[in-house]
Amino acid sequence: MTGLLLKDLIIRKKMLLFIVPCLLVLSGWSVLAARLDPETEGWQVKMLSLFSSLIVFFMLEMMEGSLFSSDEMKKWQSWIACVPEGVKLQVGSKYLMSFLMTVTVFSVCDLFGALSGAILQEDMTGILTLISLLIWIQLFIRSVETPFLVAFGSKNGNSVRILLVLAVFLGAVVYGLFGDISFFTSEENGKNLVFWFRDFKLEANEYLLFIPAAVLVLYYVSYRISCRLYLKGGKQYDQ
Amino acid sequence: MKGMLLKDSILLKKNMILSAAVFLFIGLLFVLVRISMEHGNLAKDEEIRQSLLSNQFLFYYISPLVLFLMGVDHVAGTIGLDMTSGWMRFLFSETGDRSRYVRGKICFTVLEYGGMLLIAFGYLWLMTALSGESITWSRAGNLSIIWLLCLSAALLQSLLTVGVENKEKAQIIMMIPIILLYFVFSGVMINKLEEMYLNDGSTPLDVLREELMAAQSWLIPAAVIGSAVILTGGYFLSVEFLKRREIK
Numbered sequence: 001m002t003g004l005l006l007k008d009l010i011i012r013k014k015m016l017l018f019i020v021p022c023l024l025v026l027s028g029w030s031v032l033a034a035r036l037d038p039e040t041e042g043w044q045v046k047m048l049s050l051f052s053s054l055i056v057f058f059m060l061e062m063m064e065g066s067l068f069s070s071d072e073m074k075k076w077q078s079w080i081a082c083v084p085e086g087v088k089l090q091v092g093s094k095y096l097m098s099f100l101m102t103v104t105v106f107s108v109c110d111l112f113g114a115l116s117g118a119i120l121q122e123d124m125t126g127i128l129t130l131i132s133l134l135i136w137i138q139l140f141i142r143s144v145e146t147p148f149l150v151a152f153g154s155k156n157g158n159s160v161r162i163l164l165v166l167a168v169f170l171g172a173v174v175y176g177l178f179g180d181i182s183f184f185t186s187e188e189n190g191k192n193l194v195f196w197f198r199d200f201k202l203e204a205n206e207y208l209l210f211i212p213a214a215v216l217v218l219y220y221v222s223y224r225i226s227c228r229l230y231l232k233g234g235k236q237y238d239q
Numbered sequence: 240m241k242g243m244l245l246k247d248s249i250l251l252k253k254n255m256i257l258s259a260a261v262f263l264f265i266g267l268l269f270v271l272v273r274i275s276m277e278h279g280n281l282a283k284d285e286e287i288r289q290s291l292l293s294n295q296f297l298f299y300y301i302s303p304l305v306l307f308l309m310g311v312d313h314v315a316g317t318i319g320l321d322m323t324s325g326w327m328r329f330l331f332s333e334t335g336d337r338s339r340y341v342r343g344k345i346c347f348t349v350l351e352y353g354g355m356l357l358i359a360f361g362y363l364w365l366m367t368a369l370s371g372e373s374i375t376w377s378r379a380g381n382l383s384i385i386w387l388l389c390l391s392a393a394l395l396q397s398l399l400t401v402g403v404e405n406k407e408k409a410q411i412i413m414m415i416p417i418i419l420l421y422f423v424f425s426g427v428m429i430n431k432l433e434e435m436y437l438n439d440g441s442t443p444l445d446v447l448r449e450e451l452m453a454a455q456s457w458l459i460p461a462a463v464i465g466s467a468v469i470l471t472g473g474y475f476l477s478v479e480f481l482k483r484r485e486i487k
Contacts, residue, residue, distance in 0.1 A: 166264065178275060
């Protein structure tokens with residue numbers, strides 16, 4: 001397992017050298033804003049932290065989408081399938097790598113958010129909880145899409161993924177343009193939507209604590225499904 | 240020539256489908272926004288509607304621009320592939336004139352962009368019809384300028400790729416004048432913007448529209464003549480490079 005994780009790190013060495021500084025700059029925006037501009041208000045830093053975390057979220061989504069493609073190009077799966085427990089180790093290493101990347105990146109975002117809160121002496125608990133929730137959303141997405149990537153190869157799997165994302169996006173646009181959006185546009189609720197993010201408190205949302213447990217179970221189930229589908233997918237792209 | 244056109248069309252099939260899909264998606268978003276401005280949520284807020292109406296000229300040109308820009312790299316990509324796959328050996332072993340290769344690539348680019356222009360005009364007709372307007376000479380002229388500039392960029396990149404024998408090098412060489420043009424253009428726009436802000440508080444999009452309309456009378460001939468000069472020179476240079484090249 002260690003060897004496989006090391007291999008993935010070495011393969012992505014160049015990409016990481018480019019991505020890591022980008023991630024640090026993005027997640028450090030709020031600290032810079034808090035440090036450089038003394039007139040920055042607490043809610044602005046909160047929104048900035050959330051916004052930069054969302055950009056990081058999409059960058060991570062793109063990075064993790066390429067986890068399987070390098071092995072496909074090198075026809076890796078035939079060799080790894082011959083090793084005892086090879087399929088489990090191979091798929092497990094991808095899931096572990098994905099998990100570690102997600103947790104590390106959003107922990108950095110949380111750290112920077114907390115730092116900017118400390119500079120401005122602002123309570124950031126709510127917004128940091130929301131950023132932490134992005135970890136579980138990201139892992140949920142991974143749980144759903146990784147079996148597709150494994151079963152159909154990263155090329156076809158990514159196509160399916162992009163189509164799904166576009167369909168959801170298009171649905172949201174159509175709803176926004178023609179559906180009932182009074183909740184967002186009314187004088188009262190429109191403001192409350194921003195304030196909801198700003199004043200988000202964990203105490204009022206204890207049920208959110210169950211999300212990590214549910215996602216972890218789903219992540220494990222997804223891993224087991226991917227193990228079963230790995231060789232089937234391998235046959236498709238090992239031509 | 241026919242064989243080359245067929246080969247390139249097969250090589251570029253996926254890229255062309257992807258470009259068309261991206262164009263359709265972006266175009267669909269603009270169509271939905273336009274319909275919503277009359278019958279949807281955007282019609283309910285007069286302030287937003289007026290703001291969108293004053294900038295709706297962007298609706299006409301953004302999707303075609305995306306389509307044209309996605310095509311810039313297509314033929315240069317096939318030349319790069321010809322060079323890396325060893326196909327050039329086959330070309331050089333033929334007894335015919337090597338300039339046929341360059342002419343074939345130019346022909347394919349013109350055909351591809353001709354098809355794109357037809358699609359873009361179809362889209363322009365749809366968007367203007369949704370707005371209750373018609374395709375004016377001014378709109379057709381704007382679309383033609385955008386098309387001509389992108390076609391020139393595509394041809395120039397193809398000729399550069401033939402000339403320098405490397406797709407990546409050609410891309411870098413192409414980027415230098417584009418970056419310079421960008422800085423010159425943005426410098427001019429900032430000056431104009433400052434003047435207009437002082438006068439009537441126009442937005443950057445208003446300034447862009449005003450400038451495009453004002454420049455149309457000289458921009459079309461200038462674009463045509465400039466493109467013709469660059470491309471003719473580029474054609475002869477790339478043919479000359481190709482003739483002198485040894486078989487590797």
